[in-house]
Structure formats: C-alpha cells, structure tokens
Amino acid sequence: MPLLEVSGLSRSFGGLRAVHDVTFQVEQGTVVGLIGPNGAGKSTLFNLIAGALKPDAGAVVFDGRETTGQPTHTIARLGLARTFQLTRPFLALSVLDNVAVAALSREASLHAARAEARTILEMLGLEPWASQPAAVLSTAGRKRLEVARALALRPRMLLLDEVLAGLIPSERQRMVDILRRLREEGITMLFVEHVMSAVMALSNRILVLHHGELLAAGTPDEVTRDRRVIEAYLGEEELS
C-alpha cells in the first residue's frame, strides 16, 4: 500500500484551474521530485495535500487514512510534515523554541521538547543559533529551520517546497547532504524543486506538473527523455 495516495485532486481559483485531476502515489521510503514551470500548480498541490487549501474535488489518503479537507495541524500530527517555500519562522522566538513548538506535538513537557529540538538543531548545524531569535537567521538558515521544524514532528513523510531556492552553491550542497541523509534514514519525501541536478540526484521518481495537470511520471531517466517534458519544461539544451 502506498504511503500517500492522491486521486483526482482539483482546485480552481476563479476561472483558473490551478490543479486539475491530479492522481499519483508515493511509496513508503521513496523520494519523489515534483517539477514543472512556474505557475504549474506545484505549490497549490502542496497546499492541498498539507490541508492549507481545500480541494474542489478528489481525495488525499495518507497512511491509509483519508485526510482530504482535514485541518493542517491534524495532518501534521499524523506524520505528514511540510515546509514553506517562503519560510514562516516564529521571528521573535528563539531558534530552539521554533523547533520545540513542533516537538510539543509529541512531547508532553516543554523540557523534553526543547531537548528533542536541540538534537535536531545539531543535526542540521543550527545549534550555534539555538538561543538567538529566529529573526537573525539568513535565508539559508531559515530554510534549514523549516526542515528542522518539520523533522521535529517525527514525520513519516516530508513535503519540501523549494528548500534549495535562493541558496548559494555551498549552502545548497549542505542542504542536499541533509536531504540525502534523511533519505538514508528511510523518510519518504515529496519535494518541489527547480534545481535539476538535485532532483536527479535525490529522486527515485519524478512527477512533472504542467498547467495544473500531471504531464508525466517516471524514473529520472524516463522523464528527461520524454518529449513533452522537454518541450514544456526542460528545454532543448538539456538534452545535449
């Protein structure tokens, strides 16, 4: 049984079909990359799966339970954790407490939640900022904080929305290393990304979204050879 099943998911804004009849599955322990041009509906699809938006039609089943239309916090607590493309830190709270907030969904005491948060900060290299307000973090730091907060939910699956965007190459490499380690730990991931090298390196499967519809799905090799994908997104030069 797949960990995440999306079937016939649709959502319009006014006359615009942002996501139309999208169906796919994500198997336990796999990493799936979601690519597509700007405006293809990737973030809308994420918001639909994570419960931030309600779909017009279709269903989302996570871990055998239907989560369609459930509130975000319920879905997060079921073990489906997301990050935001535009980071949403709790600016006035310390970096440690930012993560502790999420850890509190599983830990009964503040003390235990902070201890848990500290180990996650160490893993992501954010430990030096632990007691500073999140407002002092750079973009790269905030991206990592998003991942840290999602991990504090001890998720079975991560939804990562462009965690590499806006990072300089050295920071990018560091984030890719983090994602690789999470993959080795067996965390299932669905991630939106424009950085193709990272998508190719990390994904078991790739989904291509175009005009709100699923254009193609398959292994990285299959997708990069697909004519429609090349025309719609990758461009000719990627082939050579």
Add this chain to the structure above:
Amino acid sequence: MPARRLDRNLVGLALLCLVLLPAPLFLDRFQAGIAVQVLLFALLGVAWNLMSGFAGEFSFGHAAFFGLGAYAAAFLTTSSGISPWVGMVVGAVAAAVLGVAIGYLSFRYRLKGVYFALATFAVAEMLRLVVSGLDALNGPRGITIPLVGGGSSWAMIQFATGAREYFYIALALFALTQVAVILLIRSRWGLLILATREDAEGAAAAGVDALRYRLLAISASAALTAVGGAYYAVYYFFVNPDTAFGSAVSISILLPAVVGGTGSLWGPVLGSVIVTLLGQAVVGATRAPPEALAFLRGVAGLDRMIYGVALIVMIMFLPRGLVPALAKLATLGRRRKAREARPAKGDYAPT
C-alpha cells in the same frame, strides 16, 4: 539540567509584594487611593496584555469583560446579598465564555488586525447599550451597592474609606493575576500561544491547533479582566453602563500595557505606575498651577489635554513601550562592555 529553576519573574513578584506589604502604614488616605488605582490598572493591563500582547489579538473592547465582572458583583450583592467574591467568579466565567465566543467567531469569519479590534469595540458598545436598556439592572442609572454589616466585612468586601484592606485585596488580586500570566506564558501552552501569534499558518504546519491556543489566551485574559471589574464595583460602591462598558474604560485598560510595553511581563505594571501618576500629577498641576501660569486655573478639560499630549509624545518616542526599550538599551550596553573587554587582536588571555 537542574530539576527546575525558580522563575526569576516569580521571585521578582514575591519581592515586590514583600516591599509593598508595609506600604499602607506610610500612605495617607489620598495616597492609598492612588496606590489602589495603580494596582487595579496593573492587574487590568497585565490581563489585557495576555490577549493583545502575547496572543497578538489587539482588543479595543476589554470593557466588555470588565463590565461583566463589575455588574456581576454589583447585581448579585444588591439583589440577593450574595458575596461579591462569588460575583467575581461568576463575572469571570461569563467573561471567559464571551471571550471564547468572540475568539471563535472572529476566527470563523477571519477578522484580523484592525477589524478584530473594531469587533471587540462593537461588542463592548453593544453590552453598554443593552445594559442601559435593562430595567432589572437599573438602566442608565446604574447600581449603587448598599452598605451592609456595619461597613467592615471581608465577605462583602466593604471597609471604611481608605481602609488598608482595600490595598491588600488589590495587591493580592494583582499578584494572583501576574502569577497566572507568568506561569501560563512560561508553560508549553505559553510557547504555543506565542508561536500562533508569530505565524498562525506556520504554527498549524508545526502541528499546533492555533484556534485552541488563541481561545485559551482570550478567555484567560477576559476572566482576569472581569476580576478587576468586580473589584472596581465594590471599591467604588457603584457601577453604571458608562463606567463599566464605556469606551473610556477600554482605553484605560489598554493604556498601561501600550505605554509600558505590550508582550512584556512587566510592561503593563510599570505602565500603570506611569499612567496613573502622570494623570494625578497633571490634575494636581492644573488645579493649582504655579504663579506664572495662574491664568490656566479653572480652564475646563486642560488636565485631559495635557495628559493626552504627554501620552502621545510617549508613544511617539517609544512605540513599543518602555520596558522593551529599556531591555534593548541594556543589551546594547552589555554588548559594548563585551566588546571593550575582548582582548585586541594578537593578544592572548592567560588561561
């Protein structure tokens, strides 16, 4: 980690109470009245701050909660001789229920920021008009609490004018309110309230039921404000729709926190001292102005104008309030000292 460090805010509060215990011995009747006012508005400011500073839901209508407490105490005492302590609790429960209703409906209909503040204002105004029209509550004339039991009764909270009991009850109620807010803010619930204020969507993604913590903050704030309202009614032996639910009441409640610093535990306390003393000073100065300004004597409303200008200046220069500004100053000072203490390049401090 050691078992559990005693919160320094609680230690500070205990010390403050200890220092204030002998105060009534040194205060005359007039000063004792001011002290009670400082304590009452410190309580109200701390309560308002829980909802508007820590939970970030700016209330412009806390008179709604204050009035419920005041009327519950006054009405139950007058109509059935029930102790105002009971009225205080009844008022607090009613205010908490009203708070939950306001919080839920504003969440449901996505009222935020200015619109939320206006909604709270509207609720208070609505209650003022409803109570003005209720004959059972004596309409616009309000309720005068009669003297019972010889005028010195803990059960009825009635003592001689200026009696030190009033001071001690106000001190105790303020201290309990402050303890409640400190414990709440330092708890796991407090952290989740702050996270919800900082970013409700981010908090939801972190598994936080934002509505629940918002309602918790609003209802606790409402209940504590009603306690202050009940005390107000018994202290002045009188309450009417304007002094209970009027917009001037809402402003008086939010002023200490805005001046002292929203979202800080001690800001509203310092703010209450400043606002109350400033008000008294201005009234005193305009009533008996110095020789050179003798022509100002008797100008109606002058004290209000000066008071208003002083507050505007204060808020212009310290928009975040006094306590956060002082805290920032302290951090800057510490940093400077640390920079000076740091050895110059090439120096090696002996270990």
